[in-house]
Amino acid sequence: MWNFVRAVMLALLVPLAAAAIAQDAPEPRLGAVTNLPLPRFVTLKTSEGNARRGPGLTHRIDWVFTRDGMPLLITAEYGHWRRVEDAEGVGGWMHYALLSGSRSxxxxxxxxxxxxxxxxxxxxxxxxxxxxxxxxxxxxxxxxxxxxxxxxxxxxxxxxxxxxxxxxxx
Incomplete structure (x- = not known):
């Protein structure tokens, strides 16, 4: 009888444990706009690019990147705007037209x-x-x-x- 009870409990618990493990595995995060992986690296394609406090021209400029070809890390997307960081973690929101998918x-x-x-x-x-x-x-x-x-x-x-x-x- 106990073997039967153990077998039934095991049969019920194994699928539950597998589902719990599957839920704990991190889902790959995709950008809401581009459906591309986040975070991902891109390159500044101009000699100057403003990084703003928020996604839009009305937001204050916090930082200006001035190195054409500089690698940047996209961490978020909103419309035509991308939240980027440089190697030191400095950044802000930049218009997507200032960024290139080429890599540096x-x-x-x-x-x-x-x-x-x-x-x-x-x-x-x-x-x-x-x-x-x-x-x-x-x-x-x-x-x-x-x-x-x-x-x-x-x-x-x-x-x-x-x-x-x-x-x-x-």
Whole structure:
């Protein structure tokens, strides 16, 4: 009898436990306007872009980004406006026309070595100082390939900002 009761309880509890686990798994967050993943990286496509306190021209300008090609992180969407942050977490709401889906990376290491292949044993083809912006071409689990000053090279992902920790780009 007890075996029967245990079997019935187990049969009832397993689906409930599976449903509870499924509810705890985070849903991928998508932008309400674009249906693209949030957060996601983009690039400033102008030499100047105002970051406002809220999504609209009537809101006060809190910050002005002045680096064409600078990577930014979109964290929210509202109509034609995107909430963005830079590598330091500074940002605000910007009109989508100021942003590009092309990708760039900001060097965060004091000095980053760009290699000819994704290996620390490979030849260094270029060295980049902190805060240099480069075009992001490709990323593996630990390395990203950049284009900078007409050269291409691989840098450790931990030395740049503008790509997700687990993001792979082909």
């Amino acid at each position: 990376a900001l060097i965060t290491a004091d000095m980053a070595d760009l290699h000819d292949s994704p290996s620390e044993d490979s030849t260094v083809v270029l060295r980049a100082q902190k805060d240099v912006v480069a075009t992001l071409l490709q990323c593996t689990a630990n390395w990203c390939r950049l284009r900078l000053a007409g050269e291409r090279g691989w840098v450790l992902k931990s030395q740049i900002w503008g790509v997700g920790k687990d993001e792979i780009l082909e």
